[in-house]
Amino acid sequence: MLEEQGKIEFGDVSPLMKLESTIHEAIKERDDLVKQIKTYGQKVEKLETDLRGISKEKENLQNQLKKAETEKNNIYSSLLKLEEENKFISQSLEAEKTKNKQLENELNILKQDYINIANNLSELREMRQELKEFIRSYITEKPQLTSLSSLEQNSQDNSELSETNELISADKNQEKLVEIYNNNKLKDTYKELISVSMEPNSIETSRTGSGKKPILTEQSPSKYCIVSINGDLYLVPKKDALNTNDMTSVQVLFECEGYKKDVSNPKNFQLVKPGKVSEGNGHWVLEERGVLTHS
Secondary structure (H helix, E strand, O other): OOOOOOOOOOOOOOHHHHHHHHHHHHHHHHHHHHHHHHHHHHHHHHHHHHHHHHHHHHHHHHHHHHHHHHHHHHHHHHHHHHHHHHHHHHHHHHHHHHHHHHHHHHHHHHHHHHHHHHHHHHHHHHHHHHHHHHHHHHHHHOOOOOOHHHHHHHHHHHHHHHHHHHHHHHHHHHHHHHHHHHOOOHHHHOOOOEEEEEOHHHHHHHHOOOOOOOEEEEOOOOOEEEEEEOOEEEEEEOHHHOOHHHHHHHHHHEEEEOOOOOOOOOOOEEEEEOEEEEEOOOOEEEEEOEEEEEO
């Protein structure tokens, strides 16, 4: 059994202890460096994460920029289209103004023609009255003359006056037919319409300039209608039935103002004057061409 603890005294720190102390300090520095490296690694990871976020945001911005560029191009295309439509509308308005002006001029001419006819009719009536007075005076001065010559003269005057009235009545009927046709009320107004088409042989004959009048017959389907008004027979086209191939016969029967081949729509026209036909043996003969104006 140990009765008394011994004591050992050392002098200077041994090299081994110094080495241990150095190792301990190195380990501590290593641990500090590891911590710093770990901290730097976390910062690097954070920077990489931020960089990926920035790259994704950059990609989104680039996509938005492309989308905005596409929308800009679409808006520009729409603007060009609107400008073209506006130009077309302006041209159409100008064409309508020109057309309206032409119609006004034609209407003024028709009004003046009507006034001239009325004036001529008034002059005819005055001449008739003067002629009656002259004949009455002449018979009074020459009693030996029989009344036969007076009756013949009166009959001639009455015939001329009747012809004038018939012309005026025919013009009014024709004007009424044009108005009804252009307002698409032909079938509602005239119930007994005769559906006809031009004979193929007649088309070729008319084109060669043989001088023979075009002939129309009842056919199905048909391209034209004949309207009877007070004994006069008028010819008008069936708008819905016409196509480009029919324009050969149309131009034989009607004067087509403003029509341009391969450009104008054969259905887009206004009736200016109907054609006139006469009835033959099961067919009809064109006596006077009509007039159409194409827009």
